[in-house]
Amino acid sequence: FPLIAAEEPEAHLHPNAQRTLYKQLIASNGQIIISTHSPYLAALANQSELRALSIASQGVCVNQLNVNLPDEDKRKLQREVIHSRGELLFSKAIVLSEGETEEQSLPQLFTKYFGDNEFSMGINFIGVSGSGAKYRPFLSFAHDFNIPVFVFSDGEINTTKELKKNYDKIFGETDIDNSPNITILDRTDFE
Structure with a gap:
């Protein structure tokens, strides 16, 4: 079962290149995990796929x-x-x-x-x-x-x-x- 993890793949890419990269990543077989600060990449994801991680006193909180x-x-x-x-x-x-x-x-x-x-x-x-x-x-x-x-x-x-x-x-x-x-x-x- 393939797993692809990409941390901030948007680095040094203009918005359309980010969108192209996202489409290429999600076309891959297996599970894809993308960590990003790009609103362009986030806008392409399905709502059910979005997660926001934040640090809290009890550890890391995951919101969706x-x-x-x-x-x-x-x-x-x-x-x-x-x-x-x-x-x-x-x-x-x-x-x-x-x-x-x-x-x-x-x-x-x-x-x-x-x-x-x-x-x-x-x-x-x-x-x-x-x-x-x-x-x-x-x-x-x-x-x-x-x-x-x-x-x-x-x-x-x-x-x-x-x-x-x-x-x-x-x-x-x-x-x-x-x-x-x-x-x-x-x-x-x-x-």
Whole structure:
């Protein structure tokens, strides 16, 4: 039974060369194990094949995506998170917001407050491009890979309702008004 293990095969390869190498590796017979920091390689893997390893006080933790999601949720997770935002696999924390304005402004406020940029601290700011329902694939991803997630949202009533519904479905019943990792502007809009 052949086993191929490749540690960071993306080194010194441009994105298309990485993708080509990945296709060649998975076409091999036997089991393939790839250790990578490349969002391009991660985006090509099936959701059921992805694992994120992290060091914890009790040793190494292995996290994986919930493979029992409805097909539509799997599709959104693949398209909106893994394929488009593969760098989130390597985040130490994720900050979600509704749109483009917040995605551009919050990192600047973060840098001003902390005196360091978000990337050096492993934090990604993501605009989900829409209402509370758009948060779902990102929340699911963060939950499954045990990545701390923070939400910054406008106080629009429909958005808040959708956010609560999706947050509760993934993390369990939560009082989002008093949650330390959720900030909802009081009936106003960030712009």
